[in-house]
Amino acid sequence: MKVNKKLGMMTMALSLSGLLVACGEDEAPNTDTNMNDQMEETMDGNDHSGMDMSGSGDVPAGLTAAENPTFAVGDTAIITEAHMPGMEGAEATIVGAYDTVVYSISYDPMHGGERVEDHKWIIHEEVKNATTEPYEVGDEIDVEAEHMTGMGGTTATIDSAEETTVYMVDFTLESGEEVTNHKWVTEEELSAP
Incomplete structure (x- = not known):
């Protein structure tokens, strides 16, 4: 019983x-x-509405300032490629220039929702427990960066990897919104004014 x-x-x-x-x-x-x-x-294409376009200006530990960047801190440059609507063609002021490896990644957001494909960019120093050697296309990484809501803490797949100079920039969107300390724009995505 x-x-x-x-x-x-x-x-x-x-x-x-x-x-x-x-x-x-x-x-x-x-x-x-x-x-x-x-x-x-x-938004068009990838859903970037959860992206925090402005940042604190803090950079990850171990990130090295570029010795001879094409655009020095204080220079202005034109953003030639848009990760988000309103970015392309904006005049940017360089806040920081760093030599690193950049990755575009695909991941499933922590809060659920559709998979984010080919997000640009995170840098090597924003990978949790990063190896000393750069990752390759197809590798899986644990993301520390929270550029978009639900990004931090995910396991992502590397879509592309490139050693280059990345820039933190200030700019104004077409809407008039001021963006400060935006992370990251690559050297190839900037041109002289």
Whole structure:
């Protein structure tokens, strides 16, 4: 009798926990779907609406300032490629120039939602427990950077890797929004004014 009573209580507890989990699963996708719909309405291509375009100006430990960058701190340059709408053609002021390896990555956001493909850019110093050697296309890495909501803490796949100079920049979007300490723009994405 005691065994049957315990078994019955365990069965009931498991049923209730299953019901609670099922209810939670029903609500979460609807929230993510609504959020993704709103994001897609305002952005083209990859969903970058969760991107924090402005930054603190802090740089990861171990990042080395470039000795002879094409654009020095204080210089102005034109952004020739847009990671986000309103960026292309903006005049940027160089805040920092660093020699490193940049990666474009694909990952599944921590909060759920659609996979982000070919996100540009994170740098080698923003990889958790980074190796001394650069990663290669196809490698999986643990991301520390939180350039976009849900990016930090993900496991990402490297889509491209390049050793280059990266820049932290200030600029104004077409909308008039001021962006400060934006991370990162590569040397190939800037031109002289």
